[in-house]
Amino acid sequence: MKILILNGPNLNLLGTxxxxxxxxxxxxxxxxxxxxxxxxxxDSIAIDFRQSNSEAELITWIGESRGRFDxxxxxxxxxxxxxxxxxxxxxxxxxxxxxxxxxxxxxxxREEIRHKSLTAAACIGQIxxxxxxxxxxxxRALVNKLSDNA
Numbered sequence: 001m002k003i004l005i006l007n008g009p010n011l012n013l014l015g016t017x018x019x020x021x022x023x024x025x026x027x028x029x030x031x032x033x034x035x036x037x038x039x040x041x042x043d044s045i046a047i048d049f050r051q052s053n054s055e056a057e058l059i060t061w062i063g064e065s066r067g068r069f070d071x072x073x074x075x076x077x078x079x080x081x082x083x084x085x086x087x088x089x090x091x092x093x094x095x096x097x098x099x100x101x102x103x104x105x106x107x108x109x110r111e112e113i114r115h116k117s118l119t120a121a122a123c124i125g126q127i128x129x130x131x132x133x134x135x136x137x138x139x140r141a142l143v144n145k146l147s148d149n150a
Contacts, residue, residue, distance in 0.1 A: 001044055001146060003139065004069040004097075005034065006058055007051035008077030014104075022104045023131040027051060030132040034073075037136045041143055055079055055086065062089040065097045071142045072099040073135060080107070080117045090122035098145065100138040103128035 015026035031049045038045040052058050065072060076086055090099050101120050106129030120126050125141060127134045
């Protein structure tokens with residue numbers, strides 16, 4: 001099972017960016033946690049962990065996922081609230097590459113513009129508010145879902 005993990009704009013700044021909201025973990029810390037979780041779940045789970053500040057690059061990676069990955073975990077970051085392009089890309093592959101949306105913070109407790117996710121409708125689930133642990137929860141949920149469909 002191959003899982004693509006995509007991280008959107010500014011997530012490369014985790015650990016120093018607004019730690020009161022996002023915590024002290026870096027993106028590298030989160031990658032380590034999710035890689036360890038994948039190993040616990042079984043040798044057959046491969047993780048491809050990526051980050052981009054470019055909406056176009058994220059859309060391209062999603063489009064290229066068909067036939068290469070079994071599922072996607074995505075933290076679209078601020079693009080969650082603005083990108084129909086990401087939503088359309090996720091919908092375009094959803095029949096064979098289901099996605100789970102992750103957010104470090106609970107977006108419903110933040111500014112009103114962050115209350116609406118344009119990308120959530122293209123995902124099988126959404127996990128938010130648990131900081132880096134959300135990625136591990138998403139991986140467990142996605143692997144469980146994919147295993148049920150096998």
